[in-house]
Amino acid sequence: MTQSTIKAYRAAILDSLGDPAELGIPESYRYFEDGLLVVDNGQISALGNATDLLKDLPADIDVTEYKDALITPGFIDTHIHYPQTGMIASYGEQLLDWLENYTFPAEHKFIDPAHAEEVSDIFLTELLRNGTTTALVFGTVHPQSVDAFFSCAEKRNLRMICGKVMMDRNAPETLTDTAESGYEESKALIERWHGKGRLHYAVTPRFAPTSTPEQLTAAGQLLQEYDGLYMHTHLSENKNEIEWVKELFPEQNGYLDVYDHHNLLGERSVFAHGVHLCDDECKRLAETDSAIAFCPTSNLFLGSGLFNLPKMEQHKIKVGLGTDVGAGTSFSILQTINEAYKVMQLQGEKLNPFKSLYLATLGGAKALQLDEQVGNLEPGSEADFVVLDYNSTPLMGYRMAQAKSLEERLFVMMTLGDDRAVKETFAMGQSVFKRD
Template sequence: MSQQDKRTAFRAKLLTFAGDPATTAGGARFEEDGLLIVEDGRVVAAGAYSALRAQLTRETKLVQWPGKLIAPGFIDTHVHYPQTEMIASPAAGLLPWLDTYTFPTERSFEDPEHAANVAEFFLDQLLACGTTTALTYCTVHPGSADALFEASEARNLRMVAGKVLMDRNCPEFLRDTAQSGYDDSAALIARWHKRGRQLYALTPRFAPTSTPAQLEACGALARLHPDVFIQSHVSENTDEVKWVADLFPGHRSYLDVYEHYGLLRRRAVYGHCIHLDDDDRARMAETGAVASHCPTSNLFLGSGLFDFEKAKQAGMPVALGTDVGGGTSFSMLQTMNEAHKVARMTGHHLTASRMFWLATAGAARALGLEDTIGTLRPGAEADFIVLDPEATPLLARRTALAQSPEEWLFAFAMLGDDRAVLATYAAGREAHRRA
């Protein structure tokens, strides 16, 4: 077979990005009649059908999605796969929620069979919602990370995950040590980081559940492996912020604790970032650390409102996360919906094109993966989704009246959920099709 014979082409409306729509004129590119050409799991070309049709041969398989939209696959930058089954658990706030639901639920992941079962269900949910990459927390058990990576590898997905580090202020049954956490993480990095499409993230749960010795060990691993990711939580809840100040006296702020131990850098992703000050935001911007905004979780747990305007002024990298199980949906469309409302409450307007950018190309850029995922540019991994504007009667009625691509995309962001995702492709292969 010739190289061209192995190609598959997809014809539909097309959404791609040339830059952040908030700062780049023409940052969002919308093709009314677009063509995406894929070969061996990577993008060959994407653009107007009229410009690319000459690249089709009789042997090229052509998949047509009339009236539908092809966009890069969504990237969820903050989610906990072990919390899948405790989503929608009531509690008075973050800290009691952890004690009542999170820690008991995570204990069951000492059983490899249970971890594998939840990992499969978790990936099913992501793909049904159009999410093709996620930064996910596992539990303190190394086997929980193995289970997630094994399930992801079998589906050829690009996932970023890590074993939680937690050696104090948690139940004994979930506690590791500074040394065991270091050793387990080092072994998992050796086993999984950059194996196929899998990537590793050093994962101290949050500063209160790690001793200074454990954070120092984590920083040592980060220095040894400058291309691994780092993920944790910061400034989610005012009670948590006060707790950190008591546990780590002498530090300027909660964020400063992580910087002190060498955990503030590119590819470091911090969930929430609600109660930061201007100096914190400046340090995030200067180091390239990413704020993962998790609006459904912040509203559900009453944690506070993320300030998009101050993040913009500081130049702080921002992406979106679902934070299941504190978050209430795996859907990045529903996450956009809540992000828009949170932004409005703080005096900022998020356009639809920017919300889609934050969930795709913007997230990839913040993570240092802009040439790999979140994009449909030639050479990128062919992770993409097909969105259906007629998925529900209300969505169909609203999109039919849209006067511009922005208005059309805004309807998806406000009215869409997993039902709007008709198909999800990972590395050019169909990984989910809506029933």
């Protein structure tokens, strides 16, 4: 490696090595109290104790030191709607009415490419301000919404996944496509963007009620025609939604079976929510290596229910965290973890902070089949990381001074932390957000 491309970052450093539910807590993480992260040409080249690594680096290497800070991998959001940025915190509805009264009117505006470009920039800025470096993202039915998003993400060299919504019924006429047009428009976007730089395409039927069987068949056809595509949709979020699916697809054996029948399950299939899954559905998700996005702030805000994480662990289903903006009320993965802890408490369960770290980073990467690129700080992986400030607020600093262990400091960060805790965010070794 050439000396001019090497940079090093010194602070406490923490990342996940695997799922605590499988490895046990002590074996699930790696921590350096005085650590050094060495980056060369956008990739992590070394990680370890600062005193050990500094001896082998040239004396004039640029070393940035962060006091009272923690470096972790960049956060990964496995379910979020960028067109809903402008309608976050909309009052008083549950899922189906919320879609009708807030979501659809907001998404109609994305027929205008200039609007899509403006919101893409605001959205990505907000993600990075909150330490999120990778996300699985809904566009709208309009192809220009995806073009705008990918163009903005490409300029920032971010690893992002997005797709055009496919929706050919049970929605306003101005927001519907057809089975044929949804297929053709998605195909054109795939060929334009999938695999370009750090970008990936997700085939995106909104959810079963807004797609005909013909459109779901076309979605499955796309997945067969192109390698490495994602499939992104919603599943079992709301009890009324589940009953509606049964009415629309009486020939199928439940909500998940609708997607299964149309060949939409697989290792890159991510289903948002999964709040009301039966054991047979969990078994099938595990068999197909499909993933669930756990969206606690959204589930609480819309009154959808409590996600059963221990049940997913029992079935060995991949799980990541999703903010689900705009039903979710924060772009912050730290705040999402805060709400996830409460969801578990309401079910008589505990969410250990090292499990939360896993869900926010490596677990999300595994759910997206990206754990060889992002999600931890292993040498050879892409240098997407975040610097968290132990003194980001007066209360945070005071509470951290009382903490007696790494586990306690981590829990305090995940309970009191929000966007203010993010000191700096890096993507491919480049600073993409720095707090004033």
